[in-house]
Amino acid sequence: MEATKRHRRKMQSVTMMDVAERAQVSPSTVSLYLRKPDAVSATASRAIAEAIDALKYVPNLMAGGLAAASSRAVSVIVPSVRNAFFAETVATMQAELGRERLQVMLGHSEYSEREEENLVKMALSWKPAAIVLTGLSHTATTRRLLKESSVPVVELWELGREPIDMAVGFYHEQVGSTAATHLVQRGRKQLLYIGARLQEDRRAALRADGFLRTARETDGVTAEIIEHPAPASAAIGAMLLAEAIKKYPDADAIACSNDHIALGVIFECQRIGISIPERLSVIGFGDLSFSGACNPALTTIRPPGDLIGTEAARLILERIRSFEHPAPQVIDTRFTLLQRQSS
Amino acid sequence: MEATKRHRRKMQSVTMMDVAERAQVSPSTVSLYLRKPDAVSATASRAIAEAIDALKYVPNLMAGGLAAASSRAVSVIVPSVRNAFFAETVATMQAELGRERLQVMLGHSEYSEREEENLVKMALSWKPAAIVLTGLSHTATTRRLLKESSVPVVELWELGREPIDMAVGFYHEQVGSTAATHLVQRGRKQLLYIGARLQEDRRAALRADGFLRTARETDGVTAEIIEHPAPASAAIGAMLLAEAIKKYPDADAIACSNDHIALGVIFECQRIGISIPERLSVIGFGDLSFSGACNPALTTIRPPGDLIGTEAARLILERIRSFEHPAPQVIDTRFTLLQRQSS
DNA sequence: TTCGTAAATCGCAGCGCTATGATTAGCCCA
DNA sequence: TGGGCTAATCATAGCGCTGCGATTTACGAA
Numbered sequence: 001m002e003a004t005k006r007h008r009r010k011m012q013s014v015t016m017m018d019v020a021e022r023a024q025v026s027p028s029t030v031s032l033y034l035r036k037p038d039a040v041s042a043t044a045s046r047a048i049a050e051a052i053d054a055l056k057y058v059p060n061l062m063a064g065g066l067a068a069a070s071s072r073a074v075s076v077i078v079p080s081v082r083n084a085f086f087a088e089t090v091a092t093m094q095a096e097l098g099r100e101r102l103q104v105m106l107g108h109s110e111y112s113e114r115e116e117e118n119l120v121k122m123a124l125s126w127k128p129a130a131i132v133l134t135g136l137s138h139t140a141t142t143r144r145l146l147k148e149s150s151v152p153v154v155e156l157w158e159l160g161r162e163p164i165d166m167a168v169g170f171y172h173e174q175v176g177s178t179a180a181t182h183l184v185q186r187g188r189k190q191l192l193y194i195g196a197r198l199q200e201d202r203r204a205a206l207r208a209d210g211f212l213r214t215a216r217e218t219d220g221v222t223a224e225i226i227e228h229p230a231p232a233s234a235a236i237g238a239m240l241l242a243e244a245i246k247k248y249p250d251a252d253a254i255a256c257s258n259d260h261i262a263l264g265v266i267f268e269c270q271r272i273g274i275s276i277p278e279r280l281s282v283i284g285f286g287d288l289s290f291s292g293a294c295n296p297a298l299t300t301i302r303p304p305g306d307l308i309g310t311e312a313a314r315l316i317l318e319r320i321r322s323f324e325h326p327a328p329q330v331i332d333t334r335f336t337l338l339q340r341q342s343s
Numbered sequence: 344m345e346a347t348k349r350h351r352r353k354m355q356s357v358t359m360m361d362v363a364e365r366a367q368v369s370p371s372t373v374s375l376y377l378r379k380p381d382a383v384s385a386t387a388s389r390a391i392a393e394a395i396d397a398l399k400y401v402p403n404l405m406a407g408g409l410a411a412a413s414s415r416a417v418s419v420i421v422p423s424v425r426n427a428f429f430a431e432t433v434a435t436m437q438a439e440l441g442r443e444r445l446q447v448m449l450g451h452s453e454y455s456e457r458e459e460e461n462l463v464k465m466a467l468s469w470k471p472a473a474i475v476l477t478g479l480s481h482t483a484t485t486r487r488l489l490k491e492s493s494v495p496v497v498e499l500w501e502l503g504r505e506p507i508d509m510a511v512g513f514y515h516e517q518v519g520s521t522a523a524t525h526l527v528q529r530g531r532k533q534l535l536y537i538g539a540r541l542q543e544d545r546r547a548a549l550r551a552d553g554f555l556r557t558a559r560e561t562d563g564v565t566a567e568i569i570e571h572p573a574p575a576s577a578a579i580g581a582m583l584l585a586e587a588i589k590k591y592p593d594a595d596a597i598a599c600s601n602d603h604i605a606l607g608v609i610f611e612c613q614r615i616g617i618s619i620p621e622r623l624s625v626i627g628f629g630d631l632s633f634s635g636a637c638n639p640a641l642t643t644i645r646p647p648g649d650l651i652g653t654e655a656a657r658l659i660l661e662r663i664r665s666f667e668h669p670a671p672q673v674i675d676t677r678f679t680l681l682q683r684q685s686s
Numbered sequence: 687t688t689c690g691t692a693a694a695t696c697g698c699a700g701c702g703c704t705a706t707g708a709t710t711a712g713c714c715c716a
Numbered sequence: 717t718g719g720g721c722t723a724a725t726c727a728t729a730g731c732g733c734t735g736c737g738a739t740t741t742a743c744g745a746a
Contacts, residue, residue, distance in 0.1 A: 012412070015732060026696045031734060041694060061468040062408040063732035066701050069355070071405055073448070082434050087424045094424075094451050101465065105416070106449045108437050122444065125404040234636035260632055267638040270613070289603055290633070293577035295610040358702060369726045374704060384724060406702035409731050 014055045022051035034059060065127060074316060075123035076132040077107040077116055078156075079201075084288055085305050086134065089156060092309025093132070100317055102129060109134070111200040117142045124149055130316040136161050137202055152319040154312045157303075158203055159332055166319075168311045168331045172203045175301050176210025178337055179255045179283050182299075184218050186343055188253035188281055191215045191223040194240045194265070195257030196232035204232075204257040207285065211255055224248060232257060237264020238271075245274070252280060253343070259284040259291045262298055266342070270295075281343040296341035304333045357398045365394035377402060408470060417659060418466035419475040420450040420459055421499075422544075427631055428648050429477065432499060435652025436475070443660060445472060452477070454543040460485045467492055473659040479504050480545055495662040497655045500646075501546055502675055509662075511654045511674045515546045518644050519553025521680055522598045522626050525642075527561050529686055531596035531624055534558045534566040537583045537608070538600030539575035547575075547600040550628065554598055567591060575600060580607020581614075588617070595623060596686070602627040602634045605641055609685070613638075624686040639684035647676045 020027040025044055033040045033048045040048070051057070065071035074097055078086035094104040105126065107119035117139045123131055124145060130152040133142075136159075146153050146164050153165035160171060176193075183191055193212060198205040208225055215223035226244045230236050237260060244251060256262040262284030266276060274280050276296055284291060287302035311331050363370040368387055376383045376391045383391070394400070408414035417440055421429040437447040448469065450462035460482045466474055467488060473495040476485075479502075489496050489507050496508035503514060519536075526534055536555060541548040551568055558566035569587045573579050580603060587594060599605040605627030609619060617623050619639055627634060630645035654674050 012732070017732080027733080028696050028698095028735095029694080032695080035734080039694080044694080058464065058467050060409070060470065060732055062405050062414055062470055063701090064734070065405040066403070066409050066703085067732075067734040069701065069734090076449075080434055081424050081430045081437075082427070084425070084427070084430075087427075087430050090449070091423055091425050091451055094449055095453075098450065098462070098465070103465065103469065104449045106433070106437055106447045107441065108434055110438075119441070121401065122441070122446065124401050126446065127403065127405055234633040238636055263633050264636050267636055270638050290577040290606050293581055293607050293610055295613050355702070360702080370703080371705095371726055371728095372724080375725085378704080382724075387724080403702050406731090407704070409733085410702075410704040412704090412731065 012058075012060055014057045016057070016059070018055055019048065019051045019057045022055060023047040069127065070129060071127050072101055073103045073105050073126050073128045074130045074132060075105045075107065075119075075126065075128045077109055077119050077123070078134045079111045080108050081106065085157070085286065085303060088305030089309040089312075092306045093313050096310055096313030097316065102316075111197075113137060113139045113142070117145075120145055124151070127151075129320055130154065132156060132312060132316075133164075134158075135202060136163060136167070138164075152316060154315055156308050156312055158206075159330060160206075163330060166315050166329050166331075168308050168315065168333060170303065170333050170335050171210075172206035173210030173213070175285060175303075175335055176207040176212070176255070177214040178335075179207075179285070179301060180211045180214040180218075180223070182283060182337060182339070183253040183255065183281055183343065184215070184221055186253070186277075186281055189221055190248065190251045191221060191253045191255065192244050192248060192251045193223065193225045193255045193257070194237070194244055194261060195225065195227045196230055196236050196240075196261060198227050198257070199229060201232075201257075207257060224251075232260045234260050234264035234267065237261035238268035239264070241265040241268040242272070245272070254280060254282050256282065256284045259286040259288040259298060259300055262300065262342075263288075263290065263294065266294055266296070266298065276342050283343050287338060292338075292340065294342070299340045299343035300338050302336045302338055304335065307333050355401075355403055357400045359400070359402070361398055362391065362394045362400045365398060366390040412470060413472060414470045415444055416446045416448050416469050416471045417473045417475060418448045418450065418462075418469065418471045420452055420462050420466070421477045422454045423451050424449065428500070428629065428646060431648030432652040432655075435649045436656050439653055439656035440659065445659075454540075456480060456482045456485070460488075463488055467494070470494075472663055473497065475499060475655060475659075476507075477501075478545060479506060479510070481507075495659060497658055499651055499655055501549075502673060503549075506673060509658050509672050509674075511651050511658065511676060513646065513676050513678050514553075515549035516553030516556070518628060518646075518678055519550040519555070519598070520557040521678075522550075522628070522644060523554045523557040523561075523566070525626060525680060525682070526596040526598065526624055526686065527558070527564055529596070529620075529624055532564050533591065533594045534564060534596045534598065535587050535591060535594045536566065536568045536598045536600070537580070537587055537604060538568065538570045539573055539579050539583075539604060541570050541600070542572060544575075544600075550600060567594075575603045577603050577607035577610065580604035581611035582607070584608040584611040585615070588615070597623060597625050599625065599627045602629040602631040602641060602643055605643065605685075606631075606633065606637065609637055609639070609641065619685050626686050630681055635681075635683065637685070642683045642686035643681050645679045645681055647678065650676045 016027050016030050020030045081087050109116035120142050132154045155163045155167045157169045159169045212223050284300040287300045291298040291300050359370050359373050363373045424430050452459035475497045498506045498510045500512045502512045555566050627643035630643045634641040634643050
């Protein structure tokens with residue numbers, strides 16, 4: 001019937017133009033209505049809303065992002081969402097940002113700065129509204145890319161050195177220090193720190209540092225560290241406790257790099273008949289779902305994973321809304337010592 | 344100096360055109376090189392690669408997505424990534440899809456079909472390469488939107504009714520049935536199922552159904568259920584165990600809706616002096632990080648969260664690569680009974 | 687009634703890339 | 717040496733939307 005047209009293209013069934021036509025306004029007005037509803041008259045708003053509804057219009061964010069040179073996506077890069085800490089933060093951020101119709105794009109660095117750099121490059125391709133990283137350690141290239149990009153950047157879960165742009169978290173040395181102080185106050189003298197994967201998990205290593213420093217600064221108190229390269233788990237915790245007791249039979253307190261380890265310690269103590277807290281005090285980090293229900297209930301330090309998420313989301317939203325006040329750059333969320341039965 | 348131009352636009356520093364110019368080829372060739380490297384000659388490839396490197400070109404995926412009417416994003420919607428099961432799957436999918444430069448966009452339905460529907464609408468705005476949902480229950484609108492969209496859809500973690508498009512998971516009734524059979528084989532007669540949030544967590548409810556049905560079909564075996572509306576946790580598990588023992592003092596086996604609950608059961612039994620497995624067998628679901636390290640080690644059923652992720656990613660990639668063979672629609676990943684000390 | 691001003695609305699010109707079909711280069715064999 | 721083919725490359729025409737400035741409308745004051 002027809003000669004083949006030179007060019008044909010796929011298309012979206014309903015576009016903004018269709019909505020405009022039905023609502024008897026220009027596409028510009030529809031666009032305005034979608035982006036800044038307050039700038040459109042009540043009459044027009046009603047007509048446009050009706051048209052959108054009737055046509056089941058779905059905006060094309062790719063087109064919008066291209067035209068605006070920035071998307072409604074926020075790239076969030078964490079070591080792994082398998083880790084309950086980061087899961088909490090990611091979940092909270094998604095909820096907060098989703099409310100403003102911002103999409104969370106997720107990436108896992110698996111504790112590798114190299115991999116993180118790749119993810120940042122990918123993320124930049126999306127012209128994200130913001131990029132969220134975990135920690136303050138990144139490759140030089142990562143830092144350069146982000147500084148050059150002028151995309152808002154938030155670094156989570158760690159304070160200390162200068163952030164690229166904004167940071168939300170707490171000082172991990174302080175966590176270790178707080179744990180040591182607590183154990184000393186409970187009358188303990190021979191402290192042990194047991195940790196997993198301190199090479200990869202820089203923040204766990206910082207906690208260990210703070211713990212050892214504070215303990216050793218105290219008169220009459222000794223502190224040693226026992227570590228293992230495997231990822232933190234209860235099984236590793238149990239193993240390390242056995243090893244620790246063999247090596248330091250007179251130890252009277254154990255701080256664990258996180259609550260998984262501490263759980264293993266508790267179980268192993270049950271097995272070999274060490275009573276907690278009489279003979280051994282135990283303190284963890286994380287306040288995981290089981291920590292309060294252990295036997296004995298685990299004394300631990302709770303990092304505010306959800307607060308970190310909400311604060312990060314807040315910073316991002318403020319930054320997006322106005323270029324003016326570049327918000328406080330660094331937010332210290334603190335952490336909480338929860339004293340329970342194990343110490 | 345200059346009259347203001349009518350229009351000015353923001354722009355990306357380095358575009359594909361810049362690369363083309365430096366490499367002495369047309370933009371089309373650069374585009375082709377990026378999408379199908381094999382279709383470009385070695386000479387051109389080298390020149391283009393050099394130019395990309397020298398100019399530090401970063402492709403604009405928004406522009407690409409708009410032109411191609413489909414993006415490199417995969418929307419993944421789970422009840423919550425706080426749940427270790429879904430975290431595992433999400434992490435695995437991100438790794439697998441990231442390898443092919445597909446971006447995971449994350450959404451949390453918080454166990455609400457209504458919220459899931461909103462997330463699906465948002466997702467569709469991005470013209471995703473695929474949409475991944477959890478479970479087979481969705482609102483009618485969700486199903487309609489997805490069917491009309493012609494976007495590949497994968498439903499995870501549950502088999503049973505007809506999927507929208509593809510599905511990867513297992514039968515939760517079978518999980519319950521397997522648990523019941525196992526306990527009966529261990530000589531148990533008075534079985535109890537304790538579960539949390541069975542109203543919201545449809546899959547947990549299915550497991551309970553399968554458990555009760557199989558148990559009650561067995562001669563000489565009784566089975567009761569005890570539930571609680573709060574989210575699963577060790578604390579709830581401990582509470583429910585206490586309640587269960589009061590109500591059914593002669594019960595000799597407990598199946599838990601997941602390992603968090605089971606952990607609470609173990610701790611509570613320790614406290615009130617019930618020996619596991621002598622007096623009471625315990626079986627969980629999930630094989631969480633602590634399950635093998637408990638005291639006693641927990642018998643549980645392991646769902647293959649990682650396998651679900653890899654299989655889903657594989658289906659998506661196959662579907663993207665070719666429209667031809669619409670792959671097997673449903674993949675049953677099965678699950679594994681891990682018998683340990685608690686039963 | 688007319689004008690000035692603010693509030694609404696509109697028209698234009700792309701954003702940076704890809705799909706398509708057309709064109710050119712490369713190469714084997716007769 | 718030329719024909720016939722395949723492999724490479726290219727030019728074109730948008731994809732659907734937004735930012736900007738221009739234009740129109742609304743409305744009270746003079």
